[in-house]
Amino acid sequence: MWRRSVATGYMCFGCRSGGPKGFPGFHAMPSCSVPAIPAGKITALQAMGIWRRHFEKRGVTETEHSCNYIIAHLLGAKTVESLERGKLTEFLSREKVEQVWKLCTRRLSRMPVQYVIEEWDFRDLTLKMKPPVFIPRPETEELVDLVLTDLQKKAGTGGDTQHTCLEVGCGSGAISLSLLKSLPQLKAIALDKCQAAVNLTMENALRLGLDDRLQIYHIDVMKDVETLLSLCRPISVLVSNPPYLFSEDMASLEPEVFRFEDHAALDGGKDGLQVIRQILTLSPQILSNHGRVYLEVDPRHPLLIQPWVEAHVEGLHYMETRHDITGRPRFCILQKEKSLGDRELCLGLRN
Numbered sequence: 556m557w558r559r560s561v562a563t564g565y566m567c568f569g570c571r572s573g574g575p576k577g578f579p580g581f582h583a584m585p586s587c588s589v590p591a592i593p594a595g596k597i598t599a600l601q602a603m604g605i606w607r608r609h610f611e612k613r614g615v616t617e618t619e620h621s622c623n624y625i626i627a628h629l630l631g632a633k634t635v636e637s638l639e640r641g642k643l644t645e646f647l648s649r650e651k652v653e654q655v656w657k658l659c660t661r662r663l664s665r666m667p668v669q670y671v672i673e674e675w676d677f678r679d680l681t682l683k684m685k686p687p688v689f690i691p692r693p694e695t696e697e698l699v700d701l702v703l704t705d706l707q708k709k710a711g712t713g714g715d716t717q718h719t720c721l722e723v724g725c726g727s728g729a730i731s732l733s734l735l736k737s738l739p740q741l742k743a744i745a746l747d748k749c750q751a752a753v754n755l756t757m758e759n760a761l762r763l764g765l766d767d768r769l770q771i772y773h774i775d776v777m778k779d780v781e782t783l784l785s786l787c788r789p790i791s792v793l794v795s796n797p798p799y800l801f802s803e804d805m806a807s808l809e810p811e812v813f814r815f816e817d818h819a820a821l822d823g824g825k826d827g828l829q830v831i832r833q834i835l836t837l838s839p840q841i842l843s844n845h846g847r848v849y850l851e852v853d854p855r856h857p858l859l860i861q862p863w864v865e866a867h868v869e870g871l872h873y874m875e876t877r878h879d880i881t882g883r884p885r886f887c888i889l890q891k892e893k894s895l896g897d898r899e900l901c902l903g904l905r906n
C-alpha cells in the first residue's frame with residue numbers, strides 16, 4: 556500500500572497551485588507547546604489520539620494523516636492500514652514513545668510530514684526526502700504518465716526505442732527515476748541548480764539501482780547555457796516541472812511550503828514563466844528533430860505559452876494542452892519541427 560497525499564492536486568500538506576491560499580498569521584512561528592510524554596504505558600492508538608487532538612488545537616493541517624503516517628513509519632510500515640492486526644493496540648516501548656514525540660513535535664512546527672518521516676512515494680518508487688528539496692506532488696505523476704504513454708506508443712509503432720530524456724529541475728529525482736524504472740531502454744540526464752537537489756537525486760538513484768542510466772548535473776538553466784548545450788544534447792524528450800508560481804502568490808502559501816521548501820523551486824517570477832521561457836527558448840537547440848517538450852505548468856499558463864512560442868521560438872510547435880484529473884489545463888506538449896533554416900539547408904543540399 557502506497558502513501559498518498561490526502562487531497563488531489565497540490566492540496567497536499569500545503570500546496571502551491573490551485574490559487575493562493577491565505578493562512579492567517581503564517582509568518583509567525585507558532586508557540587510549539589508539546590504535550591507531556593505520559594508517565595505510564597501507552598499504545599500507538601492512544602499516542603495518535605493525543606497528537607491528533609494537539610495538532611487540531613494548534614491548527615496543524617491534515618491531522619489524521621500526519622499522525623497515521625508518523626506512527627506507521629515508526630512501526631515499520633507505510634500506512635496504518637498495512638500494519639499487522641493488533642499492532643496499534645500494543646503498548647509502545649519507551650524508546651518508541653520518545654520517537655513518536657520527536658517526530659510529532661517536528662510536524663507541530665509545520666514541517667511537512669514527508670520531511671518528518673524522510674521519505675515519500677511517487678508512483679511505484681519510495682524516495683528519500685530532505686528539506687529544502689521540493690516534495691513531489693501527485694499531479695506530476697500525471698506528467699510522467701503523459702511521457703510514458705507517448706514513448707510506449709512510439710515503441711509500439713516500431714519507432715526508435717533508444718531515447719534520451721533531459722529533466723530540467725530534477726528535485727528529488729522523482730520524474731527521471733520513474734521514467735527510468737518504467738523504461739529499461741531509456742537513458743536520462745537530470746539537472747538542477749540546487750546542489751541539495753542534485754545530491755538527493757543521486758542518492759535516490761543509487762538506492763533504486765537506476766544510477767547506471769542517469770547522468771546528474773549541477774546546472775542553472777538560466778545561467779549555464781554553454782555547459783547545458785555541451786552536455787545535454789541531442790535529446791528526444793525534455794521534461795520539466797519547473798518553478799511556475801507567480802511571485803505574488805508566494806506570500807499566500809501554506810506554512811509547510813513557505814517555511815520548508817526551497818523558494819527557488821516554486822517562484823517562477825512575475826508571471827511564473829521565467830524558467831519556462833528559458834527552457835522553451837533553448838529547446839530547439841537541445842532536441843533532436845521531432846523531439847518533444849513536456850511541461851507541468853500553472854492552469855493560467857497554456858494560454859500564455861502558446862502565442863509566446865509562436866511569436867518567439869522558431870522551430871518549436873505547440874502541440875497540445877492536457878488537463879489533470881481535476882480537469883485543469885496543467886500540461887503543455889511541444890515538438891521540435893524543422894525550422895525554415897533547416898528546410899532551406901536540406902533543399903540546398905539536395906540541389
Ligand SMILES: C[S@@+](CC[C@H](N)C(=O)[O-])C[C@H]1O[C@@H](n2cnc3c(N)ncnc32)[C@H](O)[C@@H]1O
Pocket residue numbers: 689690691692695723724725726727728729730746747748749752774775776777778796797798799817819820821830
Ligand atoms: C517544482 S520543483 C520540481 C522538482 C521535481 N522535478 C519534482 O517534480 O518533484 C522545480 C525544481 O527546479 C529547480 N530549478 C529552479 N530554477 C532552476 C534553474 N534556473 N536551473 C535549474 N534548475 C532549477 C529547483 O531547484 C527545483 O528542484
